[in-house]
Amino acid sequence: xxxxxxxxxxxxxxxxxxxxxxxxxxxxxxxxxxxxxxxxxxxxxxxxxxxxxxxxxxxxxxxxxxxxxxxxxxxxxxxxxxxxxxxxxxxxxxxxxxxxxxxxxxxxxxxxxxxxxxxxxxxxxxxxxxxxxxxxxxxxxxxxxxxxxxxxxxxxxxxxxxxxxxxxxxxxxxxxxxxxxxxxxxxxxxxxxxxxxxxxxxxxxxxxxxxxxxxxxxxxxxxxxxxxxxxxxxxxxxxxxxxxxxxxxxxxxxxxxxxxxxxxxxxxxxxxxxxxxxxxxxxxxxxxxxxxxxxxxxxxxxxxxxxxxxxxxxxxxxxxxxxxxxxxxxxxxxxxxxxxxxxxxxxxxxxxxxxxxxxxxx
Amino acid sequence: xxxxxxxxxxxxxxxxxxxxxxxxxxxxxxxxxxxxxxxxxxxxxxxxxxxxxxxxxxxxxxxxxxxxxxxxxxxxxxxxxxxxxxxxxxxxxxxxxxxxxxxxxxxxxxxxxxxxxxxxxxxxxxxxxxxxxxxxxxxxxxxxxxxxxxxxxxxxxxxxxxxxxxxxxxxxxxxxxxxxxxxxxxxxxxxxxxxxxxxxxxxxxxxxxxxxxxxxxxxxxxxxxxxxxxxxxxxxxxxxxxxxxxxxxxxxxxxxxxxxxxxxxxxxxxxxx
Numbered sequence: 001x002x003x004x005x006x007x008x009x010x011x012x013x014x015x016x017x018x019x020x021x022x023x024x025x026x027x028x029x030x031x032x033x034x035x036x037x038x039x040x041x042x043x044x045x046x047x048x049x050x051x052x053x054x055x056x057x058x059x060x061x062x063x064x065x066x067x068x069x070x071x072x073x074x075x076x077x078x079x080x081x082x083x084x085x086x087x088x089x090x091x092x093x094x095x096x097x098x099x100x101x102x103x104x105x106x107x108x109x110x111x112x113x114x115x116x117x118x119x120x121x122x123x124x125x126x127x128x129x130x131x132x133x134x135x136x137x138x139x140x141x142x143x144x145x146x147x148x149x150x151x152x153x154x155x156x157x158x159x160x161x162x163x164x165x166x167x168x169x170x171x172x173x174x175x176x177x178x179x180x181x182x183x184x185x186x187x188x189x190x191x192x193x194x195x196x197x198x199x200x201x202x203x204x205x206x207x208x209x210x211x212x213x214x215x216x217x218x219x220x221x222x223x224x225x226x227x228x229x230x231x232x233x234x235x236x237x238x239x240x241x242x243x244x245x246x247x248x249x250x251x252x253x254x255x256x257x258x259x260x261x262x263x264x265x266x267x268x269x270x271x272x273x274x275x276x277x278x279x280x281x282x283x284x285x286x287x288x289x290x291x292x293x294x295x296x297x298x299x300x301x302x303x304x305x306x307x308x309x310x311x312x313x314x315x316x317x318x319x320x321x322x323x324x325x326x327x328x329x330x331x332x333x334x335x336x337x338x339x340x341x342x343x344x345x346x347x348x349x350x351x352x353x354x355x356x357x358x359x360x361x362x
Numbered sequence: 363x364x365x366x367x368x369x370x371x372x373x374x375x376x377x378x379x380x381x382x383x384x385x386x387x388x389x390x391x392x393x394x395x396x397x398x399x400x401x402x403x404x405x406x407x408x409x410x411x412x413x414x415x416x417x418x419x420x421x422x423x424x425x426x427x428x429x430x431x432x433x434x435x436x437x438x439x440x441x442x443x444x445x446x447x448x449x450x451x452x453x454x455x456x457x458x459x460x461x462x463x464x465x466x467x468x469x470x471x472x473x474x475x476x477x478x479x480x481x482x483x484x485x486x487x488x489x490x491x492x493x494x495x496x497x498x499x500x501x502x503x504x505x506x507x508x509x510x511x512x513x514x515x516x517x518x519x520x521x522x523x524x525x526x527x528x529x530x531x532x533x534x535x536x537x538x539x540x541x542x543x544x545x546x547x548x549x550x551x552x553x554x555x556x557x558x559x560x561x562x563x564x565x566x567x568x569x570x571x572x573x574x575x576x577x578x579x580x581x582x583x584x585x586x587x588x589x590x591x592x593x594x595x596x597x598x599x600x601x602x603x604x605x606x607x608x609x610x611x612x613x614x615x616x617x618x619x620x621x622x623x624x625x626x627x628x629x630x631x632x633x634x635x
Contacts, residue, residue: 021613066475066483074482075528110528114611139613140532144475145482147528148611179477266476 022138024185030166031189032107034130036122042158045196048329049359051291052097053240053322055206055307055352058106058151059084059117062311062348066144069261070309074145078113085117087349089124094343095336095356096126099193101204101240101322102154103352107132110147118154130156133166133189135206141182153189153204153241161191161202167226169219172211184208186219188226198361200326201230205241212270216244217278224282231288231325238359239288240322242352247297247318248280256317258310284323291322291333291357306335306353314347320355332358396589396597396625397426399553399565400510401457401500403445412599412625424450428461436468441494453502459514461494465542469527480530487527490542491519496549507556512567517546529610533617536609537571537581548572563589571607581607595627 024030061084064071076084092100102121106112118130134152141149155161169186188205203226207219220243230237246253254272261268279285285294292304297318305315315337322333336342336354346353397410397418404410404420411417416430424445433439441461447454469487472480481487496514503509518524524543530536541547551569558564566586573579587601603619 072482072484074484108611108613110531110611140530142480143477144479145473145485145528146479148531148613150613 020139020141020182022181022185024134024137024166024187025168027137030133031164032118032132033161033164034118034122034132036128038123039128040126040158042128046098047196047361049098049195049238049361050096050356051099051101051238051240051322051328051359052092052095052354052356053101053103053204053242053291053320054088054092054354055103055242055320055350056088056105056117057350057352058104058109058112059088059115060112061087061350064311067267068309068351069259069265069267070311075111075147076113078115081113081115081117082120084349085115085120086124089121091336091342091344091346091349091354092121092125092127095354097156097356098159098195099155099157099202099238100127101202102156103204103206103242104151105132105154106149106151107134108148108150110149114148118156121156125156126158127156128158129161130154131161131164131189131191133164133187134185135187136184138182143182153187153206155189155191155202155204157193157202159193159195161193164189164191167222169205169207169222170215172208172213172215174211174213174215188223190226196361199235201235201237203227203230203237203239203241205239205243207242207244209244210267212274217276217281220245220278220282220284224284227288227323227325236324236326236362238322238324238326240320240355242320243279244319245279246277247292247294248277248285249294249298250277250318251301252316253277256308258308258313258316260309288323288325289328291328291355292318292335293333296331296333303337304335305337306355307351309351311347315353320352322355322357324359326362327360329358329360332356396627398555399498399512399567400502400508400555401445401447401455401498402450403443403457409628410625411628412623414621414623415599415625417628433468436471437463437465438467439463443498455500455502457498457500459494459496459498461492463492463494464490465492465539466490481528485527488523488525489520490524492516492541493519504556507554510551510553510555512549512551512553514549515546516541516549518542521545531609531611533581533605533607533609533612533614534583534603534619536579536612537573537583537607540571540573540575540579544573544575546574558588561591563591565589575610577608577610579608579610581605581609589625597625599623599625 059081063073065073105117107116118132132154136149136151138149167188171180188203190203193200208216227237227239254275259269297304304318306318306320308316334341336346338345403424403426406420408420416428418428420426426443428441443459445457447456466487466489475483494516498512500508500510518541549571551567553567555565569583571581583605585603590598600622606616
């Protein structure tokens with residue numbers, strides 16, 4: 001039997017390693033810092049900050065991908081991505097944010113022609129600095145032909161960002177080990193920005209979309225606990241991101257008409273009976289200022305919807321949020337649903353519309 | 363750091379080879395009859411296979427045929443090796459190896475939705491017919507040890523039809539598939555083979571690949587292997603492939619791929635004396 005002892009040793013070595021380098025938490029570099037090639041001049045002592053959050057769908061614009069079931073595309077060419085990024089950058093220049101939270105931004109992925117989208121946006125807008133934390137990292141994802149992946153959350157700013165951190169959110173418990181190994185690892189990216197005399201902690205996040213267990217609830221609780229800690233320490237924070245959850249009191253929260261997936265698809269929407277409003281449980285609206293306050297949302301929900309998978313339809317649910325323990329100037333929050341709420345159509349740019357608001361500096 | 367690791371491993375290996383040479387009794391007869399990477403071929407009628415290794419059979423006139431039966435359904439393949447030396451006891455032995463493969467069905471099988479989808483389901487693999495040619499010169503510098511010098515070229519006869527089907531841009535995989543979408547893949551190798559004892563033998567190849575793509579990809583592989591002989595007709599192989607190179611978009615500078623195999627001989631035709 002002694003002769004065969006090297007077999008389990010090899011099996012152990014194989015099982016204990018990370019051959020596709022997907023375990024972000026185990027890697028040396030979990031946050032990357034960026035600077036624009038050419039720095040743009042800022043107002044020296046601003047009194048307000050323009051804050052935006054936007055899920056940019058990895059520069060996929062309105063190409064019909066396999067996961068939204070409207071098409072079967074998996075990979076884009078570099079030219080397609082650069083064309084889409086030009087549109088996203090134009091919209092960002094029009095909004096002229098001081099700080100923007102981006103979700104689903106790719107920096108080195110096969111599906112998006114290996115374009116570094118953070119660098120691209122920095123060099124095509126008035127933003128100067130960025131921090132990036134991966135949420136989906138793999139040398140190769142052997143599923144659906146996705147291949148190499150490096151996608152995540154980013155915060156871009158006109159002002160320097162310091163002390164960036166990636167806070168890991170819990171993985172989806174119900175997934176098998178192999179699926180979990182190659183799947184997304186959600187996070188909160190945090191950084192500190194100093195503007196005039198204000199020191200603000202900025203946090204960007206993107207919670208899970210497809211879990212049927214209570215992973216999303218746990219992730220939202222962890223996010224709330226993180227901002228509560230910052231609040232308790234006396235610091236100001238601005239939190240932006242895609243929470244993959246509709247606001248409390250939402251009338252239409254399931255059975256959306258943009259679903260094109262069949263019941264056997266892993267991307268088929270969850271039945272209404274299993275949907276829980278985790279944001280209601282989280283009670284974040286009660287404690288912090290929202291870009292779109294709850295009372296405004298309840299007056300006209302359609303005005304604040306920010307997502308649809310159907311490029312030929314209209315935004316049908318609100319998934320994107322900005323919160324602060326400071327102050328947003330009243331009635332400055334808006335969802336850039338189209339030309340009437342911005343200066344250009346946003347439907348062709350991503351499956352999410354950007355949300356903006358004005359933060360009052362002290 | 364990476365090159366230092368490779369050099370240290372290579373140095374340890376070469377030291378062990380030298381040490382084994384001084385110490386061992388002749389075990390060539392028992393070990394060298396197995397398939398190896400020298401210019402020699404299997405004796406006529408001898409058949410070998412492994413759980414992972416291909417089926418190999420010795421033919422007449424110092425020839426050997428290799429077919430991977432598991433892969434054959436999805437990737438029809440065949441390789442023929444011919445030893446051109448007039449005397450099998452010559453210190454120098456020369457051989458050429460020629461092979462063909464049709465991987466298109468395999469690539470289409472891997473173009474699928476969900477898990478196992480190496481390629482997008484929406485894309486269809488082009489017709490690919492690879493042709494491999496290799497020259498091998500081996501010097502049996504002692505009874506139990508040999509060094510082989512090998513060079514080969516692989517190209518896709520239907521290269522012009524490749525189109526935009528994606529590539530797998532990972533070390534190890536890339537040089538083995540690069541000829542599908544590039545004019546050719548060239549390799550040059552030095553391989554050591556020999557016996558350590560009656561129960562153990564070794565093989566190690568140092569291989570350099572060149573692929574004429576936009577980045578002029580060069581890849582270096584070191585593949586040490588140890589065989590343990592359980593019986594005359596059964597051996598275990600353990601090895602590792604250490605590889606580095608400038609594969610397009612590959613994130614890692616270096617990869618180490620350990621492997622295990624169980625290899626055995628099949629029915630062997632007895633020669634008439």
